[in-house]
Amino acid sequence: MDAPVTVLDRLLEISDLFQRDLAREFAGSSLTPARTRVLWDLVHSGPSTQHALATRLEVSPRNITGLVDALEASGYVRREPHPDDRRAVLVSLTASAAELMHEMQRDHAELSDTLLGAVAPADRDAFLRGVGAVADRLRDLVEAAEAGRSAARAGVDR
Amino acid sequence: MDAPVTVLDRLLEISDLFQRDLAREFAGSSLTPARTRVLWDLVHSGPSTQHALATRLEVSPRNITGLVDALEASGYVRREPHPDDRRAVLVSLTASAAELMHEMQRDHAELSDTLLGAVAPADRDAFLRGVGAVADRLRDLVEAAEAGRSAARAGVDR
DNA sequence: CCATATCGTGATGATACTTCACTATCACCC
DNA sequence: GGGTGATAGTGAAGTATCATCACGATATGG
Known part of the structure; x- marks a missing residue:
């Protein structure tokens, strides 16, 4: 394990x-x-x-x-x-x-x-789509996490 | 461009x-x-x-x-x-x-x-293979580059 | 038992960052 | 005009992660 x-x-x-x-x-x-x-x-x-x-x-x-x-x-x-x-x-x-x-x-x-x-030619398209999808997902996650923190801090002010 | x-x-x-x-x-x-x-x-x-x-x-x-x-x-x-x-x-x-x-x-x-x-389910296998292939290739490239430098330096000694 | 290599660390310095305070300037508004 | 407050850059001081060099303590192999 x-x-x-x-x-x-x-x-x-x-x-x-x-x-x-x-x-x-x-x-x-x-x-x-x-x-x-x-x-x-x-x-x-x-x-x-x-x-x-x-x-x-x-x-x-x-x-x-x-x-x-x-x-x-x-x-x-x-x-x-x-x-x-x-x-x-x-x-x-x-x-x-x-x-x-x-x-x-x-x-x-x-x-x-x-x-x-x-990358094997047959895999290339799927690979490129996959890399893009992972980057997008991760960007969203990080953005949400950072926004969450900011919101928590800004929360007191608003 | x-x-x-x-x-x-x-x-x-x-x-x-x-x-x-x-x-x-x-x-x-x-x-x-x-x-x-x-x-x-x-x-x-x-x-x-x-x-x-x-x-x-x-x-x-x-x-x-x-x-x-x-x-x-x-x-x-x-x-x-x-x-x-x-x-x-x-x-x-x-x-x-x-x-x-x-x-x-x-x-x-x-x-x-x-x-x-x-990653879209249909793309996953190809994506994983692709990531592995890229990592392997890059590892080889870096290794070769570093070995080249070491060789150049060691060359005088041998 | 002595030469030599190895393990950790003090001293010193470079790079990449930060916050805070301060100057010079800009832009606005009465 | 003359404030007033934001903005552009920098000095001062501090932190974290790295490096090299010198050195003491110990291990190791003739």
Whole structure:
């Protein structure tokens, strides 16, 4: 009865392996998972204020300050004054960082294909539907749990 | 052309959601992800030396010292002298921690079932095969990458 | 019995986060 | 205009998880 391997175990192993691969990829460079996340977001969202980054990445604005400091020092991003708001700064990727991120995006897609290629062709459609269904269900569960807590706390106020 | 959602994205989202759920679960208690990992390992492996823990969890022995310190202070584990080796200590779960871990194991299995329940019955077998295949493939890839690096470094010596 | 490896830990430091306090600015409203 | 209150970013201080290096205590194998 000790520890049958569940689907969840497998899914967690996958993400663990991926993270390890990412860490290995950037060993030696000044890029770290958290800093890479910032770059990744900037590719998708374009030049952003630090506040916007903090909101999208769900971390404190103070934390973004430190991450951008490091990325700026290593030449991955630039801080420019916001044209309409003198309080804010716009963080944007440097050309070389943009190039790097496109490479990473290609690698990411390629890895995704490789992994899908490991699935028997006859299973692929069902597999994709299954992954989507699990992600959706889990998202709902987490959302409900978090809303529950918020509601409990907000309950006193309302 | 900007960012089609890949399988890999979905898999990473799943693990991200799960981690967030775990963190929420233990908010307020003295348990943290890293400390929980130690407890989880002890359930599977039984009383262990800190060195064994460090090896299995792939972290430095020094780090284990700190994690066990915290777990011991909170009453989750006990440190006992190793019967055959006066250098080593045996770390074992307290009764209440063992109980807690069994609960967690039940919850984990239950969540796994719930997630699998979100997959259409006709897709389930293919989905399970697919998840296994992807995990296997990724494990091979990471292993090869790490072996490559080790080989490169060991190459000078041999 | 001595050289060497192993087990744990103190010291020190990096990264990734937090909250709190504070400044500079913006936006609104009378 | 001149407050007034929200917002953008950052300094200060603290926590958790990791790493490396040095060191003492012990085991082990000639």
